[in-house]
Amino acid sequence: MKKSAVLASLLLVAGLVGFLVLPRYLASAPPVEAQASLGKPAPDFQVVDVTGEPVALSALSGKYVVLEWWNHGCPFVQALYQDGKMQEQQRAWTGRDVQWLVVCSSAPGKQGHVTPEEAIRLQTEAGGVPTRILLDPQGVLGGLYGARTTPHMFVIDPQGVLIYAGAIDDRASKNYVEQALNEAFEGRPVSEPLTVPYGCSVKYGANPDETRRSK
Amino acid sequence: MKVETHGALNPELCGRPLDLAPGRAVVEMRASVAMAADERGLVHGGFLFGLADHAAMLAVNHPNVVLASADVRFMKAVLVGDVLRAEAFLKGEERLSRTVEVVIRRGQEPVLSGTFSCRVPERHVLEP
Secondary structure, three states: OOHHHHHHHHHHHHOOOOOOOOOOOOOOOOOOOOOOOOOOEOOOOEEEEOOOOEEEHHHHOOOOEEEEEOOOOOHHHHHHHHHOHHHHHHHHHHOOOOEEEEEEOOOOOOOOOOOHHHHHHHHHHOOOOOOEEEEOOOOHHHHHHOOOEEOOEEEEOOOOEEEEEEOOEOOOOOEHHHHHHHHHHOOOOOOOOEOOOOOEEOOOOOOHHHHHHHO | OOOOOOOOOOHHHHOEEEEEEOOEEEEEEEOOHHHEOOOOOEEOHHHHHHHHHHHHHHHHOOOOOEEEEEEEEEOOOOEOOOEEEEEEEEEEEEOOEEEEEEEEEEOOEEEEEEEEEEEOOOOOOOOO
16 A cells, blocks of 8 residues: 555644645646645646636635546446535525635546536536635646545635545435535635545546556 | 335335325335445345335235235345335235246336245234
């Protein structure tokens, strides 16, 4: 087992949350190593959203930011949207000026890969109300944050610090993102800043480095 | 018609009765993320069995009914989010034994069929 995976397991077991290292996941992997660490400044990024508008994390300073990894073909994502649970959170928090960014890291030819037009249509049909939709077919953004599943959720505070990473909920009644944002808005530390995400693996493209190493 | 058995079951895990008549029951359940067996959203067959069993119990609808055995065919994979409807029909009755046929469908498509052999003892199985 990789050192990072062992470390992540130990941190989970011990309940220590000061540091986050996410292992590469399954055969397909993003082209960059994860740089997101809980309690540390979230990795900055500059991308163009589905409407062609540039989006930079640094430009969102002063606001809470939620990153939601999305794949419309993933049954877990479909179930959350059919239940209205994701849209409910999007609606509630964007109404409080939280910047909710939906990110699709599905590579071309992989499940969930969409064009900008398809992304807008699918989110609209599902009743989604994110602030922005970001396409990341090269998996760079997914790699920076170590996104492993759809959904995989990250919350960044107004100072740009990563304060939550993990699942949207406990598969039952507790919504971890809602809990984290509620606590943060009340000026309290996030009580469960790191949870194990569940869902489909992010459908990254083949990583040339990984392919070379495996030969 | 009043539900006489298995009323304490969690509808999120075993389905919600939609229709109940003598010798017939319809129970519906939406496969939740808690039922997933893998990262592709495949639902564990045990949850389908639980839904089918619930429908079989309600087709008998006696406070003491229990399952003795079952012969079940899993016909199609079920995914998280699928809406499933189990229909159960009482096919045979002999002394304390009841035979119930169950089909679970996703829309029009059958995903499970089975024969459930039930017993209706004179006392609740937990009573001495």
